[in-house]
Amino acid sequence: MxxxxxxxxxxxxxxxxxxxxxxxxxxxxxxxxxxLGSITIARELERYGIHLSERGVRYHLKIADERxxxxxxxRDGRMLTTQGLEELRLALAPEQVGFILQKLELLAFQTTFxxxxxxxxxxxxxxxxxxxxxxxxxxxxxxxxxxxxxxxELVATASEGxxxxxxxxxxxxxxxxxxxxxAINGVLLKAGIPVVSQFGGVLEVKNAQPERFxxxxxxxxxxxDPSEQYIHAGMTSVGKTASTGNGRILANFxxxxxxxxxxxxxxxxxxKEAGIGGILALGNxxxxxxxxxxxxxxxxxxxxxGLNPLAAAVExxxxxxxxxxxxxxxxxxxxxxxxx
Numbered sequence: 001m002x003x004x005x006x007x008x009x010x011x012x013x014x015x016x017x018x019x020x021x022x023x024x025x026x027x028x029x030x031x032x033x034x035x036l037g038s039i040t041i042a043r044e045l046e047r048y049g050i051h052l053s054e055r056g057v058r059y060h061l062k063i064a065d066e067r068x069x070x071x072x073x074x075r076d077g078r079m080l081t082t083q084g085l086e087e088l089r090l091a092l093a094p095e096q097v098g099f100i101l102q103k104l105e106l107l108a109f110q111t112t113f114x115x116x117x118x119x120x121x122x123x124x125x126x127x128x129x130x131x132x133x134x135x136x137x138x139x140x141x142x143x144x145x146x147x148x149x150x151x152x153e154l155v156a157t158a159s160e161g162x163x164x165x166x167x168x169x170x171x172x173x174x175x176x177x178x179x180x181x182x183a184i185n186g187v188l189l190k191a192g193i194p195v196v197s198q199f200g201g202v203l204e205v206k207n208a209q210p211e212r213f214x215x216x217x218x219x220x221x222x223x224x225d226p227s228e229q230y231i232h233a234g235m236t237s238v239g240k241t242a243s244t245g246n247g248r249i250l251a252n253f254x255x256x257x258x259x260x261x262x263x264x265x266x267x268x269x270x271x272k273e274a275g276i277g278g279i280l281a282l283g284n285x286x287x288x289x290x291x292x293x294x295x296x297x298x299x300x301x302x303x304x305x306g307l308n309p310l311a312a313a314v315e316x317x318x319x320x321x322x323x324x325x326x327x328x329x330x331x332x333x334x335x336x337x338x339x340x
Contacts, residue, residue, distance in 0.1 A: 024048050035077035079168045101219035103325045108237040111186020115270040126179040126326035127310045130229040134174045139148040140316040141309035143242035147332045151278035151306045154334035165327020168262040193260040198253045200226030208245035212291040225324030227307045239312040250305025258285040258297045278304045
């Protein structure tokens, strides 16, 4: 009886080891904006202390394929599917408190956009919309775009089987990429301005003016994008805000050193000229902004949530799956949402 118990533990241990390897492979794929082959995956796995032969990687990829976590693109390699991204998020939740903050910092570093030349890569959010309701969703976003309650009116689209950032667009849907507010972090970072992302929240707007945050989630304490959570919980009224000037929208709070304020204003102006807005308010030294206290010799900044247009579409009854901070795209891929 005792021996049988020991054997059971060994089998369970093997299963646990296999699961860890599958999750590690999903992590490697999630970090890449391109499909990866087994040789590259094996090399990247070593960063996580996992040593697998090319044959071993193929074995675990087969498991991931069967579960719908990965998609084979032939000789090009594998891509992570939406189902795989969700599994990765669930599997890593216990160890990923602060994951969103790390993700924001990584995307800011990966931002290469040059506002003057209008070239380079920008971070995006990816939204998956039923292709039968795509036009309806665009119509629901129209007022939000007109009211400038978004980071940018430039978007990218992808059909089923194609990829936007790290997300493969599933069958029956259209992928829509919107510019993420962390693009502003990235441009400021390249200018030598260290921006600290504090929290994502729901901002109350009255008479077209930002009033106060009524809900906040600190980036350092969550593994799920705050905007995704607020939209799913039905806590926004972005469409109403766009049409009446009163309601609740998605917004984010950042801080930076006070001496960097004048250079920040300069970079914000350059971004606006390139078609990227999203800065709702910029405070003065140590000045509270929308009732949020700001540290000594610091400046607070409120950015619009990149998913505000999608929140309006969800409010209109359209089911949409939103994946915040899903990767980067080249600026040249973006087109005006008005042209869709």
